[in-house]
Amino acid sequence: MQINILAGGPTELWPDNLFEEPGLWIGADRGAWRLYQHGMAMMMAVGDFDSLAASELATLQAHLQANEIIHVQAEKDETDTELALRYAQEQKPDQIKVFGATGGRVDHLLSNLWLMADPVFHDIVEKTTFIDRLNTVSYVQPGEKTVRKVPHTKYLGFMPINDVADFHIIDAKYPLALTENVAKMWSSNEFKTDVVHISLKTGIVMVTQSRD
């Protein structure tokens, strides 16, 4: 099962054909309103929707109620996207795709991209992908791992998002061998074939695949 989360980021960063994604949908914050506007069924909505106009809010709340859609508000220590991910996680999905989580506020973007560093998400780290028009962001846990090329992307980037030991990029255009953790985005790498092999001993490495 695939679960898709739509967060409230700028719509111009949505990939083409967003709503043709298979799977079930969760709306986070303004993302719930946008799912409603696009006639998409959602399994859950999260947020206080304080960015919606009064009439939008009333329409959305009536829709959630009429369709018996679960609706929760995040506590102050959680973000809407975090709570959406926790609910998705409980459904034991094979894959989670998060859209609308980039662009706009830098604190939102970084908050979203670093969620996978929270130990509570341990079992979905390698199942979760953040996707926008130009970028696909995935994550790798310790071990010897294979990264597959996402179609229509060109550039490959790797970044330790917490304490990563013995990080190796084995067969990309620019190999890398690090024993100590370095807090740095290794950007503008490229695939030589359709797969790249990497390894790490501890921590989590973020993998970005992008196009201009």
Next chain:
Amino acid sequence: MQINILAGGPTELWPDNLFEEPGLWIGADRGAWRLYQHGMAMMMAVGDFDSLAASELATLQAHLQANEIIHVQAEKDETDTELALRYAQEQKPDQIKVFGATGGRVDHLLSNLWLMADPVFHDIVEKTTFIDRLNTVSYVQPGEKTVRKVPHTKYLGFMPINDVADFHIIDAKYPLALTENVAKMWSSNEFKTDVVHISLKTGIVMVTQSRD
């Protein structure tokens, strides 16, 4: 002296009145072309400009030559923005503002925002700010520090970009006291007055000020 760097990110994320900034300009990558297009004098240009069309490239190169503007290309281990920052650093400025460094490719954004984690930039960490339409990103080194509110922003975020010990947010809307490093963006905080006090013992904390 203030030095401004214009990188090649999306122009729609530029703040209003960008070219009214005081100080000297450096163009990084497509940013050099945009400075030329806007009739802005630049002290240095960096990049291979491979994203420019042949005619644009010829025009820019003639302009750089005619005006005796320093032009260097980054090595494969450096990004254009990194090299621009190093050149800015050598001029011993009071302040460095970086524009055009957000939006578009996530690997570029993260590469830019994490440059301040490189020890080579130690002496400009607290002088450097990344700015776009919605965000101002600055950095704090160890000590007891004061963060001043940037006009027209609402939200305040804090994120350790390397190994930060004893991080305290003292008098913002949501205080925080951490002894161990946590790889997390603490987003959606707010000022109570026009200043917030924070302290840290080691590492570097990124400070984001944003609006919706």
